[in-house]
C-alpha cells in the first residue's frame with residue numbers, strides 16, 4: 001500500500017497511524033512454526049541410539065551435525081500441507097492474521113528463494129512446483145485474513161553469518177531474501193527474531209544494523225508492520241513489542257505489544273509433547289491480553305507432512321465458539337484497555353467505544369455483587385449479561401461500581417457483562 005496523504009510511514013506514531021489500524025483492531029493472530037526441523041518431529045536419534053528431544057531448536061540443542069541435518073532436510077516432504085485448512089482453522093478461532101516462519105534460525109527458506117539452495121524447493125523431497133507461502137497468501141487473501149512472515153536474522157546454516165569478516169555478504173543475501181518475500185508475498189507483517197547476542201556470542205547484529213534493516217523494509221513497502229526484534233528490542237525498534245510466553249500485567253504505554261505463545265510447550269511440532277493448554281485457559285488469556293490493549297499470537301506447529309495436530313484444531317475452534325456465543329467476541333476484536341476502571345480480581349474488563357465488557361471468570365452467585373474500581377468519572381447507563389435475560393443492577397458507591405447480576409453464569413470460561421457508559425465531555429481548554 002502507498003502512504004496516505006500526510007502520513008510519513010517512516011516517522012508515524014504506531015499507536016495512531018492508519019498503517020497499524022488493522023493490527024491494533026485485530027487482537028488475535030495465528031503463529032505458524034514450520035521448517036526443516038519439523039521433519040524430525042521433536043526427536044533426534046544419535047549414532048549411539050540415544051534420543052535427544054527439541055523442536056525448532058533441535059539442530060542446536062541436540063548437536064546435529066550439519067551434513068546430517070541436510071540429509072534430514074532432503075527427506076522433508078510436507079505433501080499434506082493444506083493452506084485452506086490452516087486458514088479455516090484460524091478463521092474458526094476468530095484469528096484475523098497469520099504470521100508464518102519463512103526462515104527460522106536453521107536458515108532453511110520455506111519458499112523457492114533464488115538466493116541459495118537451502119530451501120524447500122531445492123533441498124527436500126517435496127513437489128518442486130509447490131510454494132506453500134504462495135498457497136497461504138492466496139488462501140489468507142480469500143478469507144480476508146492478513147498474512148505476515150517471520151524471518152530469523154540469526155542463521156545457523158550460512159557460514160558468513162558467524163564470521164565478522166564476511167558478515168556483510170550474509171547481510172546482502174538476507175536483504176535479497178527479504179526483497180523476494182515482499183515482492184512475492186506482500187506480507188502485512190515482517191516478524192524478525194534471532195537478533196540477540198546473549199545466547200549467541202558470534203552474533204554480529206548491532207542496534208545500527210537494526211535501524212538500517214527497518215529503513216530497508218520501509219523502502220520495500222512502507223505499510224509493513226514490523227516487530228521490535230529488528231534491532232535490540234528498544235521501544236524505538238519497529239512497531240510492536242514481543243513478550244514471549246508471557247502476558248504483561250498491565251497496559252503497556254511505550255509500544256504496541258503482542259504476546260506470542262504456544263498451545264503446548266513447543267513452537268515446532270513435537271510428537272511427545274501432549275501438554276496442551278485448555279480452551280478455557282486460552283480464551284481467558286485472549287480476554288486478558290485484549291483488556292490490556294495487546295495482541296495474542298497463538299502458535300500452531302504442523303507435523304512433518306504439514307498436517308496440523310487435531311488437538312490444536314480443536315482448541316482453536318473452541319476459542320472461536322466462545323466468541324461466537326451471544327456475540328461475546330465483541331469483548332476482543334476492536335476492543336482494548338478500559339481506562340476508566342481498574343482490572344478486578346474476578347476477571348478482566350475491555351472497552352470498545354461507549355461499551356465496557358466485563359469478562360467474569362469467577363461468578364459471584366445469584367444476588368451477590370461484583371465490584372469495579374473507577375479510575376475516572378463516568379456514568380453507567382445500562383447493563384446486561386450477553387446471552388441471558390437476567391437483570392444486572394449497576395450502582396455507584398463513591399469510586400466503586402457495584403454490579404449485581406440476578407442469575408447464574410452463562411459460561412464456565414467467562415460470562416460477559418456489557419455496560420453502556422457515558423464519560424463526561426472533556427472541559428474546553430481556554431486559550
Ligand code: H79
Pocket residue numbers: 054056057061193199244260267
Ligand atoms: O521462534 C520461537 C523460538 O524458537 C524463538 N522465538 C520464538 C518465537 C526463540 N529463540 N530463542 N529464544 C526464543 C529464546 C531462547 C531460548 C532458549 Fe532454549 C532457552 C535457548 C536455549 C534454552 C528453548 C529451549 C529453546 C531451545 C531450548
